[in-house]
Amino acid sequence: MTAEPAAQPDERRRVVNRTDGVAAWRQIADGIEADIAEGRLNPGDQVAPEARLAERFGVNRHTVRRAIGVLVSRGLLRATQGRGTFVEAEPLAYPIGPRTRFSEVVTGAGREASGELIRAREVPADMILAAALGLTPGASMLELVTVHRADGTPLSTATVRVPLPRFAGFDRHYSSTGSITKAFQSCGLADYTRASTRISARPSGPEEARLLDLKPGRILLVIDSINVDAAGQPVQATRSLFSADRVELVVES
């Protein structure tokens, strides 16, 4: 891996003020945040190693770690053991509307969209799901778990359920195209719209954290939606988990 050229905004020694009552770690955190806000550090850039920052600010490495820690916990930085600490991308504004398509949103933001099928299996519909999709409980459904990325960074993971006699082979089509829209087209469904959307939030579990390349416990936005075809027939029940650090939802009115 060719490391990105570490853009160092200012190599001069910027000693912290030890008399103004502001904790050293906070001054350092504010300094790094200002570097990001004012473009001296850009998304994807590597922050100088902790040891270098400690020297530059004239403090112990622990103090730098604390500053970096609060910025990581606020989602501005991402630290990876052995690699370094990097500036996170701005949260992507993700429209929630009747016709939102992941790939359109991401490419519209000038980023490269990709979708990966993690696994697919046949499951019986439980009572809640059957009611939502207008099926009889126990009816056979296809369940796909997918991960969606922008420029390689996972933004969301989704559990998609489609009724089975109608959409046989959906998993194969999704796997080859990486797009829900195209998989539906391959199954003969040209268009679909979102009928209902519910939004909640909770911390990520270990499995979800792994799929999204997050630390467990980071916050997820949970979006439950039902999509219907042109005739109003439900064709898809989806639970999408978005990293709250990486997207911001925009409601279209």
Add this chain to the structure above:
Amino acid sequence: MTAEPAAQPDERRRVVNRTDGVAAWRQIADGIEADIAEGRLNPGDQVAPEARLAERFGVNRHTVRRAIGVLVSRGLLRATQGRGTFVEAEPLAYPIGPRTRFSEVVTGAGREASGELIRAREVPADMILAAALGLTPGASMLELVTVHRADGTPLSTATVRVPLPRFAGFDRHYSSTGSITKAFQSCGLADYTRASTRISARPSGPEEARLLDLKPGRILLVIDSINVDAAGQPVQATRSLFSADRVELVVES
């Protein structure tokens, strides 16, 4: 202190299975969750004291505490030292649409809505806010911090900003009515609609946790919205913080 009548769903001894490889605390947690899901424990009910549960399941009280701990952290239960552990209310389905009114949503769910003014002050508009509201930077605004409750339980806290020459006395009107809608009416604005909505999520800070009667670190849904009058003129910029444990957002299409 008058404790609610402790509704005990099933006093029979339900010993945990110690051979199936599922941890005892998880079996107990699943059992309590099933009691809630299947109506044997209802919102507001007191869960049996830890000691009683420990006896019933044939485990140590520590094991019960772990089970309760995970349910508390998932927002299904609320434990208060000295009082007991209680079942939390179902998350309230809160519609996000062009004409959402807090009081209508809450009373429509059969609960009693109330709004409290925490503080109000005059502030100059910063650049971002001025752009959003169509003002010149530095223009005077009224900033209100409010808390909104359903049946006495805080659901959200909001920071409301209105342009000042136009809505002088807004804070007084809000304080006496407890309703944003009525305060606008008292200022001569009969109607307004939501122009833009952005949703994100983050952990609560200490101040917000206090206002919402939450533990710091619990998850908040952050909703930034701009409201406009009938002429399309922006009249209000609001940041609402909802407890993710107590509401679920429903997007109206």
Add this chain to the structure above:
DNA sequence: GCCTATTTGTTCGTATGTATC
């Protein structure tokens, strides 16, 4: 596969100022 350098992650211990009772 192995070795090494780099970098973050973790855990000891120590010291100091500040707020609270």
Add this chain to the structure above:
DNA sequence: CGATACATACGAACAAATAGG
């Protein structure tokens, strides 16, 4: 005033992950 708790900061060492040769 002393006692205590807490946040802050420094020092040293080692563990663990990654990248490159």
